[in-house]
Amino acid sequence: MPHALEQRTSLLQALSGANQGPPPIWFMRQAGRYLPEYRALREKYSLHDLFFTPELAAQITRMPLDRFHFDAAILFSDITVVAKMLGFSLFFAEGPKVAPAMTLERVDVLSIDEEALNPIFEAIHLIQSDITVPLLGFCGAPFTVASYLLGGMENTRLWMKHHPDVFFRFLQVIQKATLIYTKKQEEAGVDALQIFDSWANLLTVEEFERFSLPFVKELSESLSIPTLFFMRNGSPYIEKIPCAISLDENGSLLQARQRTKKPLQGNLGPDVLFEPLSIVKQKTTEILEEMRKDPAFIFNLGHGIKPQTPLDAVYCVVDVVKNFL
Numbered sequence: 001m002p003h004a005l006e007q008r009t010s011l012l013q014a015l016s017g018a019n020q021g022p023p024p025i026w027f028m029r030q031a032g033r034y035l036p037e038y039r040a041l042r043e044k045y046s047l048h049d050l051f052f053t054p055e056l057a058a059q060i061t062r063m064p065l066d067r068f069h070f071d072a073a074i075l076f077s078d079i080t081v082v083a084k085m086l087g088f089s090l091f092f093a094e095g096p097k098v099a100p101a102m103t104l105e106r107v108d109v110l111s112i113d114e115e116a117l118n119p120i121f122e123a124i125h126l127i128q129s130d131i132t133v134p135l136l137g138f139c140g141a142p143f144t145v146a147s148y149l150l151g152g153m154e155n156t157r158l159w160m161k162h163h164p165d166v167f168f169r170f171l172q173v174i175q176k177a178t179l180i181y182t183k184k185q186e187e188a189g190v191d192a193l194q195i196f197d198s199w200a201n202l203l204t205v206e207e208f209e210r211f212s213l214p215f216v217k218e219l220s221e222s223l224s225i226p227t228l229f230f231m232r233n234g235s236p237y238i239e240k241i242p243c244a245i246s247l248d249e250n251g252s253l254l255q256a257r258q259r260t261k262k263p264l265q266g267n268l269g270p271d272v273l274f275e276p277l278s279i280v281k282q283k284t285t286e287i288l289e290e291m292r293k294d295p296a297f298i299f300n301l302g303h304g305i306k307p308q309t310p311l312d313a314v315y316c317v318v319d320v321v322k323n324f325l
């Protein structure tokens with residue numbers, strides 16, 4: 001077990017390129033359905049209630065820490081909550097949905113309600129008074145958030161193709177709300193913030209440079225705390241990402257390290273956790289060997305942990321990482 005002070009700071013040390021001990025570890029989607037204690041709460045409350053009741057969001061944020069002693073907490077929320085700042089109502093039915101449906105005409109009349117996400121900042125205060133590891137806030141980058149507000153990738157493609165200027169203005173409004181939202185997360189006390197552009201891999205290079213990268217840069221530069229960036233298949237853009245990079249299991253950490261000095265996070269495939277524990281150990285160790293003594297490395301999955309994941313595999317990974325010499 002690392003010393004308590006070490007655990008309090010190792011993520012922030014890695015984000016500043018100065019981690020000396022074993023890499024900090026946390027998992028994307030660590031607060032969620034693979035946890036029986038989460039599923040028990042979920043039977044009593046709607047997802048919306050869990051996201052917007054500060055005490056419940058705080059309670060869920062803590063769950064994976066109590067069980068696995070991860071080196072960071074991530075706020076229990078969702079990338080789509082920002083839609084509430086833009087006047088949408090949000091509900092969850094096999095994924096996030098908004099009402100009313102977004103139309104081209106609405107883009108220029110959307111306004112921003114700065115108070116709409118206040119329960120989330122209250123949750124951040126509650127969490128911070130209750131944990132000893134760093135707390136990560138997060139947001140979606142405008143492209144990925146837009147793809148949910150437009151009801152999926154098919155409609156998003158139509159907007160991009162036939163109305164690129166309106167689409168761009170839509171991204172700008174989402175960005176404006178997101179800048180306020182992330183600044184307020186920082187003010188409420190998150191220690192670092194991860195930007196998810198999960199679907200940006202579906203963009204061509206030219207589209208990525210227009211519809212993703214400038215927004216990610218602006219978000220990252222607007223905050224004083226460290227930021228991390230996640231997309232699927234992000235390897236082509238490693239040199240361009242302005243902050244720490246979360247690589248998925250399709251990327252190579254070793255090759256990424258040769259291309260950038262920025263902090264790197266990743267990248268155990270979430271499916272590996274369904275393998276026998278001997279394989280889980282082996283794949284975890286391979287990553288640790290690849291990044292041995294790297295002062296700017298954070299151990300994570302390549303993407304979010306899956307709902308059916310066996311808990312034993314999670315215990316196993318944490319144990320191997322924390323005892324790696």
Ligand code: CP3
Nearest residue numbers: 028029030031032074075076077078079095096196198304
């Ligand atoms: O990491 C964490 O533990 C913090 C919580 C968190 C959630 N969503 C909670 C959630 C985070 C960081 C997210 C990010 C998120 N949400 C992303 C980016 C990361 C990624 O996986 O690419 C995206 C694309 C979303 C959108 C979203 N929210 C989808 C597609 C879904 C439904 C499918 C799914 O994965 O469950 C959600 C709902 C959602 N967000 C749940 C949770 C725990 C499901 C909860 C439930 O059904 O009880």
